[in-house]
Amino acid sequence: MNAVTEAYLAAVAAGRMPHEELAKAIRATGLHDAIYRNGHLARPLFLTRADRERLDADLRTLHGLLTGLPDRLFDGDAGAFAAAVGAQGPQVGAARTAAGQATTLSRADLYPAADGFKLLELNVSGAVGGLENSILNAAYLDSPHFAEFAAAHGLGYADTMALLGETLRGEAGDGSVVAIVDWPDSYPELEPMLRKTAARLTDYGIDALVGHAGQVECRDGAVFLGGRRVDVVYRLFLMEDLLRPGGPALLDPLLAAAARGEVAMFTPIASELYGSKAALALLSDERHRDRFDAAELDVVDRVLPWTRMLRPGTVTVDGEREDLPGYARRDRERLVLKATMLHGGTGFVAGWRTDPDAWDRELRAAEGGPYVLQRRVVPVPELVPEPDGTLRPWVAVWGAFLTGRGYAGTYIRAVAGTDAGAVVAGGSLTGCVFHED
Known part of the structure; x- marks a missing residue:
């Protein structure tokens, strides 16, 4: 627990x-009626200045390492990288089209x-949830008591939506x-x-339309939606949609x-591949350590849990060579099974919550198949x-955003208790x- 959290408690x-003052300020946003249906966590979380600076540097490094994998491991062949991380058929062709x-x-x-x-996964896409998180920050500051606390401790926040707007303007001016x-x-x-x-994007100088892929027209060297020419497509459809009929x-x-x-495509469809759990396995694999320098390996070793594709053969575990299938069965309680390119907890199996036969x-x-094993992370x-002032432990996933400016705010999802495997099961609060400025 850091000093700001201790002071808050x-x-x-x-x-x-x-x-009740804090809860009223959050309810006034309307976010939990429109977007975050399960409700909000009863307090904000805090980053010290040192932790924020380290997080900023680590996010930049990890993003650069993952997006650089096609060049470092596949001689720039975007299709080969796509196939290696689980892309199929038309997805591989789309990756080649969007190469670079x-x-x-x-x-x-x-x-x-x-x-x-510790990194669980990196989502490289404009379709990620939680971009509206800074509305919650602003709501807390509407509480006089919290505003006084924030001023006394020099607290601020990154406005994720504003930084997104800045990024979108940079795509087309x-x-x-x-x-x-x-x-x-x-x-x-x-x-x-x-x-x-x-x-909301209009508040940041963005003229935004909404629609679906079936309403988009490509003609006369341009792209249109609702009869208006479009400069940027903010893509919410996914690479997996290429495998759907039609x-x-x-x-x-x-x-x-x-x-x-x-x-301009925001984000390019191939960008999802960098967020594949198989890409994390490539980054974690000891066979590729000679492709990275000492500073990069420090971030990989410190932030990325041991991750490997579920394949027959031997791997290095804690410095020892192990038969992977045998190790996976023997060390069940310290492992997680994850599908490489699914999301929202689909394909997730926590070994410690599963009996040996299952x-x-x-x-x-x-x-x-397209699955990885990852070493379990035990979160603090x-x-x-609680409303009566008693303290209850919650496990929180920190969804930390990155833009060209670096660290860009955090979206929290949390569940009561201490079991990390429960967060992906749904029902989490936001x-x-x-952070300290």
């Missing part, structure tokens, strides 16, 4: 941080362990038209939220227009006050982070 205990394109927008999902933050484009199947449900996002027919014209420079069945079904729980 002391203020709660002394009655200087009224629970990347974006700094990403969200690193991290656990705070006893020796620092001021006065550009941005189309937020979803997949047709999910658009009817998400449209109200997307319109709220578009309205997916390539719907998306190929738009991807080709982006490759010809007729529209774990064995999961391993047999996944072996040789956050103490959160929160935000303040």
